[in-house]
Amino acid sequence: MSIILSPKIASFSELKTEYPARVVALEDGIALKGLSHIAIGIVNLMPTKEVTEKQWSSLMIASDGWIEPVWIQMDSYTPKHTDFSYLNQSYVTCEEVDLEKLQGIIITGAPVELLPFEKVLYWKELSAFLDRIMAANIPILSVCWGAQALLYKRFAIEKYELEEKCFGVFEHQLETLHPLIQNIESPIYLPHSRHTGWREKDIENEEALKILIRSNQAGIFAVEDQDGNMYWSGHPEYEENTLVLEYERDIAKELDIQAPKGYSEIGKGNWTTTRQWHSIAQKLLGNWLEEIRNKERNMETVKVGLLGYGTVSSGFYNRLKCVKEKVAKETGKQVIVAKVLVKERELNSLPPEIQKIALTDFKALVEDEEIQVIVEAINGAEPAATFICSALAKGKHVISANKAALACHWDKIHEAAHLGKANIFYEASVCAGIPLIQVIETLKHSDKIISIEGIVNGTSNYILSAMSKEGLSYDDALNQAQVLGYAESDPSADVDGWDAANKISILSGLAFHRPLNPQEICKDSLRGLKSVEMGTKLIATVSCLEEEPAVVSLKVLDVNHPLYSIDGVDNGVVIVTEGIGTLKLCGPGAGSEATGTAMVSDLFHLLKGGL
Numbered sequence: 078m079s080i081i082l083s084p085k086i087a088s089f090s091e092l093k094t095e096y097p098a099r100v101v102a103l104e105d106g107i108a109l110k111g112l113s114h115i116a117i118g119i120v121n122l123m124p125t126k127e128v129t130e131k132q133w134s135s136l137m138i139a140s141d142g143w144i145e146p147v148w149i150q151m152d153s154y155t156p157k158h159t160d161f162s163y164l165n166q167s168y169v170t171c172e173e174v175d176l177e178k179l180q181g182i183i184i185t186g187a188p189v190e191l192l193p194f195e196k197v198l199y200w201k202e203l204s205a206f207l208d209r210i211m212a213a214n215i216p217i218l219s220v221c222w223g224a225q226a227l228l229y230k231r232f233a234i235e236k237y238e239l240e241e242k243c244f245g246v247f248e249h250q251l252e253t254l255h256p257l258i259q260n261i262e263s264p265i266y267l268p269h270s271r272h273t274g275w276r277e278k279d280i281e282n283e284e285a286l287k288i289l290i291r292s293n294q295a296g297i298f299a300v301e302d303q304d305g306n307m308y309w310s311g312h313p314e315y316e317e318n319t320l321v322l323e324y325e326r327d328i329a330k331e332l333d334i335q336a337p338k339g340y341s342e343i344g345k346g347n348w349t350t351t352r353q354w355h356s357i358a359q360k361l362l363g364n365w366l367e368e369i370r371n372k373e374r375n376m377e378t379v380k381v382g383l384l385g386y387g388t389v390s391s392g393f394y395n396r397l398k399c400v401k402e403k404v405a406k407e408t409g410k411q412v413i414v415a416k417v418l419v420k421e422r423e424l425n426s427l428p429p430e431i432q433k434i435a436l437t438d439f440k441a442l443v444e445d446e447e448i449q450v451i452v453e454a455i456n457g458a459e460p461a462a463t464f465i466c467s468a469l470a471k472g473k474h475v476i477s478a479n480k481a482a483l484a485c486h487w488d489k490i491h492e493a494a495h496l497g498k499a500n501i502f503y504e505a506s507v508c509a510g511i512p513l514i515q516v517i518e519t520l521k522h523s524d525k526i527i528s529i530e531g532i533v534n535g536t537s538n539y540i541l542s543a544m545s546k547e548g549l550s551y552d553d554a555l556n557q558a559q560v561l562g563y564a565e566s567d568p569s570a571d572v573d574g575w576d577a578a579n580k581i582s583i584l585s586g587l588a589f590h591r592p593l594n595p596q597e598i599c600k601d602s603l604r605g606l607k608s609v610e611m612g613t614k615l616i617a618t619v620s621c622l623e624e625e626p627a628v629v630s631l632k633v634l635d636v637n638h639p640l641y642s643i644d645g646v647d648n649g650v651v652i653v654t655e656g657i658g659t660l661k662l663c664g665p666g667a668g669s670e671a672t673g674t675a676m677v678s679d680l681f682h683l684l685k686g687g688l
Contacts, residue, residue: 079138081114081145085167088131092138099138103145114143115180115369118215120206121148121168122187122223126159129185132314140363142370149174151199171206175433176213177413181369186221186312190273191238194229204230214402216372217306218365221271224300224308228275231302232283236273243269245320245338246352247295252288257299257307257364266339266352268320269295269311294338299361304402307365313358321348376405379684380415382448382473384439384464386423386431389454389478389505392673394431400677408684418442443467450683452676453477462486466493469501476679478505478672484579487592502679507580508533508648509672510665515682517588517652524656526588530618531650532643533580535666536564536571537603537615542644544609551606563646574600574615574629581617581627589619593627600629612641 079099082089093100117137123129130148137144152170155161189197197203207230210217219227228234250263267290274296280286290299300308312319320337325346327334336342339352383390394414397404405411414434419427421437436442443451443464451468453475455461462482465475470493477483483490483506494501504514508531520526532538536558543554555572558564570576578595586592601615612634619627634641639661643649648666653659665671 079143080134081143082134083167085163086130086134086148087127087163087167088134092131092134096138101143114145115366115373116145116147116178117366118147118149118174118176118179118182120171120182120184120203120223121150122185122189124156124158124188126150126156126164128319129314132316132319133183133185135316136314136359136362137366139359140366142366144366147174147179151202153202154199171202171209172429175430176209176215177430179215180373181216181218181366182210184217184219184223184227185314186223186271188222190222190225190236190271194226211304212398214304214405216365216369218309218362219307220309220314221312222273224310225273225275227306228300228308231306232285234275234279234283237276238273239271242272242334243274243295244271244324244335245269245340246350246354247292247338248352249290249292249295249298252291255287255289255301256368257289257301257361259364261357261360265290265357266354267292267295267298267311267313267357268315268337268354269298270315270320270323270337271310274310305368309361313354313361317350317353317355318348324348376409376411379410379412379449380447381412381450381452381680382442382445383414383417384442384451384453384461385455386417386419386427386435387454387456388669389672389676390417390452392669392671393452393454393676394673396670396673396677397680404677404681404684408681410684412680412684415448416442416445439464439467443471443473449473450680451475452680453479453482454672454676455479455482458482458485462490465490465501469493469499470497472497472499474500474502474683476502476505476676476683478503478509478676480506480576480579480583484582484592484595487582487586500683502683503583504679505672505675507583508650508662508664508666509675510668511648511650511662512675512678513584513650513662514587515678516660516662517584520652520654520657520660521588524654526621527653527655528618528620529581529584529588529650529652530616530640531581532614532640532648533617533650533666534571534574534577534615535646535648536568537574537577538643538648539563539646540572540603541609541613541615544606545611545613546644548608550608551603572603574598574602577615577617577629578627581619581629585619585627589621591623593619598627598629601631603631612636612638614640614643616640 081101081103083103121129148168150164150168194200225236246266246268248264249267251258280297285303287301288297291297298310324337340348340350342348417431417435419435451473453465458481461479468475483503507513539558540554543549578598578600582593582595610633614634616632617629639651640649643663649663651661
């Protein structure tokens with residue numbers, strides 16, 4: 078097993094000659110078919126790119142399994158020692174790299190350690206890229222200045238200039254048992270070349286960090302954070318003559334530099350060392366790569382298809398990126414958004430990462446056997462309901478935020494779920510920022526729900542709050558809500574009670590197994606209101622008694638009513654049960670973040686319950 082390299086990489090021919098059976102050519106950026114491998118992005122910040130490429134490739138060749146390095150450059154900096162055309166054909170920029178295809182990231186050292194981080198020309202670009210990597214929860218191995226930069230970024234741990242450059246090969250001790258250092262015994266030797274370092278107490282005082290390898294002479298070498306990211310202060314990738322070449326370079330510049338520790342000069346200009354580290358470096362890197370492979374082997378991949386990419390879908394996508402690693406750790410399943418269905422006219426306006434997985438044919442999405450979960454966030458009852466039923470009938474679980482589709486086609490959707498032996502989840506469809514559906518699901522099994530009433534539409538609640546508290550007219554309050562993004566240009570669904578009727582229909586179907594036709598629910602409208610009293614709310618109500626019809630009505634609540642204080646765009650629901658009595662829940666009812674979080678919560682419960 079070994080490495081998949083592009084023939085465009087400078088050291089390809091040399092490595093292929095030295096390791097003919099271990100180097101495979103990557104043709105036109107596509108790995109050979111049938112070759113299972115992991116892809117590791119390498120952010121090469123070193124001045125001599127070609128030398129660093131060969132050093133890291135040589136280490137990877139010794140590891141088990143096939144590895145494809147993806148070389149990454151800073152777009153905001155032009156290197157002085159590498160031809161620009163070479164970088165363009167052999168590297169990708171931080172913006173161009175597809176993180177979905179990477180299983181790990183290596184960040185190399187850089188000759189900028191005496192500069193404050195913010196003064197480094199490419200700091201802004203690198204910092205933004207680190208944000209993307211961490212959001213995607215990709216394991217990071219950082220080296221020398223790269224490690225200092227990541228520690229500063231994550232934990233605000235500063236680097237400090239040393240009195241004398243840490244330069245040479247030093248003895249190190251293993252501090253603890255850890256997969257990174259398995260099959261390795263103390264002492265080990267590792268090279269360092271740096272003018273700055275960490276204060277050990279800063280590392281020791283940070284609870285999220287664990288020290289793995291330390292040297293009495295060179296200080297802390299290896300640190301791991303709580304997310305499994307690695308920080309190596311030295312240069313294990315260096316070859317035996319690298320430190321000597323650096324020494325000779327600095328002597329030629331007439332710099333004040335001591336010979337590298339651990340080296341002896343045998344005759345003029347002939348340096349040697351008995352302190353060998355290459356096999357240790359291969360084991361350290363190999364163990365890190367093996368941890369990545371174990372994670373890939375042991376974790377089931379769940380592929381998700383999105384229907385639509387508007388406010389709700391993007392909220393789900395972004396929230397999932399933030400908690401992807403947490404979901405993986407708690408469920409043992411790695412979630413990948415594999416495809417996104419959009420309209421053809423929307424393709425060019427999508428973010429680049431979504432464009433790569435976008436398609437316009439629902440049939441191609443629903444018939445993809447690898448897609449196990451559909452996340453639906455299309456406006457309107459149709460074609461959403463048809464899409465939902467088709468997906469459920471094919472055995473795909475569906476997570477939906479579409480109250481109109483659920484309310485108008487409740488029985489049809491649940492019949493499709495039964496037929497396909499799949500599940501429909503819809504926490505985001507009613508009061509998205511409140512875990513209302515989960516609460517009702519629990520209560521209906523452990524208690525008897527008597528009634529549900531609530532402020533379930535944030536737009537109408539905002540308008541009524543503005544009219545009663547600020548004295549605005551209906552038209553002025555509506556206009557203000559539209560300016561702030563709380564109301565659509567056509568506010569009919571909100572101000573005429575249709576949105577609330579859809580939601581109370583869903584709650585009736587869930588709590589009382591009695592789905593209602595939203596068209597048959599009596600609805601009050603806000604249109605034509607001249608003024609309103611304090612405590613005026615649009616209340617949706619449903620009871621366990623069939624003879625008591627569900628209604629969406631304007632009410633003036635008493636100051637002691639649980640919903641009296643629910644103002645602005647917030648939602649509030651009161652559930653009356655036989656056992657608990659009165660239960661009040663309140664929170665944001667809509668918005669990209671609230672809705673996206675609710676949908677991710679549904680996905681978590683689906684994964685936790687087993688697919």
